[in-house]
Amino acid sequence: MAGRFKNWKKPVIKEMKLTKYSWLVQHVKNLDLGYKTDIGAFTYINAKNKVVIEDYAQIGSHCSIYSFSSIGEKNGKVVLKKNCKIGAHSTVMPGVTVGENSIIGAHSFVDKSMPNNVLAFGVPAKIIKKLN
Numbered sequence: 001m002a003g004r005f006k007n008w009k010k011p012v013i014k015e016m017k018l019t020k021y022s023w024l025v026q027h028v029k030n031l032d033l034g035y036k037t038d039i040g041a042f043t044y045i046n047a048k049n050k051v052v053i054e055d056y057a058q059i060g061s062h063c064s065i066y067s068f069s070s071i072g073e074k075n076g077k078v079v080l081k082k083n084c085k086i087g088a089h090s091t092v093m094p095g096v097t098v099g100e101n102s103i104i105g106a107h108s109f110v111d112k113s114m115p116n117n118v119l120a121f122g123v124p125a126k127i128i129k130k131l132n
Contacts, residue, residue: 005036029069040088049094050077057081060106062087067094090125101131122131 011019015028022041023089025031030047034054040061049067057080059065065086067078076095080086084098087106092098097113104110105121116121117131 007037008036010035029068034082047067049075052079054080054082054084054100056083057085059086060090062089063091065092069094086110087121103131 010033010099011021013019013025013028013031016024016026017020018024021039022088023039025045025047027047030050031045032052034057036056037053038058038068042058042061043063045065051065052069056080060128063086063096065078068075074094077090078094079097081098081100083101086092086098086126087105087108090104090108091107093111096110098104098110099114099116099118101113101116102118102120104114104125108121108125109123110125114125114126114127119131120127
């Protein structure tokens with residue numbers, strides 16, 4: 001990862017406009033983006049109720065991260081902890097925290113918080129194993 005992020009710079013993020021990496025954010029003022037994060041193309045982040053993406057977190061392409069969902073009127077801060085990884089095409093719902101170093105497999109639906117150092121995937125995402 002060191003080489004990949006050698007010249008990392010925080011991207012310019014404008015309300016509902018694609019970044020140069022082709023992802024976008026709604027409610028930009030409520031997004032805290034950490035150092036050397038990696039967000040895949042076509043990911044949508046709704047930060048209405050706050051989204052925190054900590055250092056070295058990686059989010060695959062085509063993900064959706066919601067701090068607000070109009071279906072069921074769900075609201076809540078989303079926190080993606082340091083060095084966690086969210087697989088492509090996954091959905092993270094309001095109020096969820098994904099713990100440090102945890103990995104969420106591709107195409108997962110994360111509607112409950114995950115602790116540090118776990119591998120989880122599925123619809124809904126379930127913990128498969130602890131990571132060392």
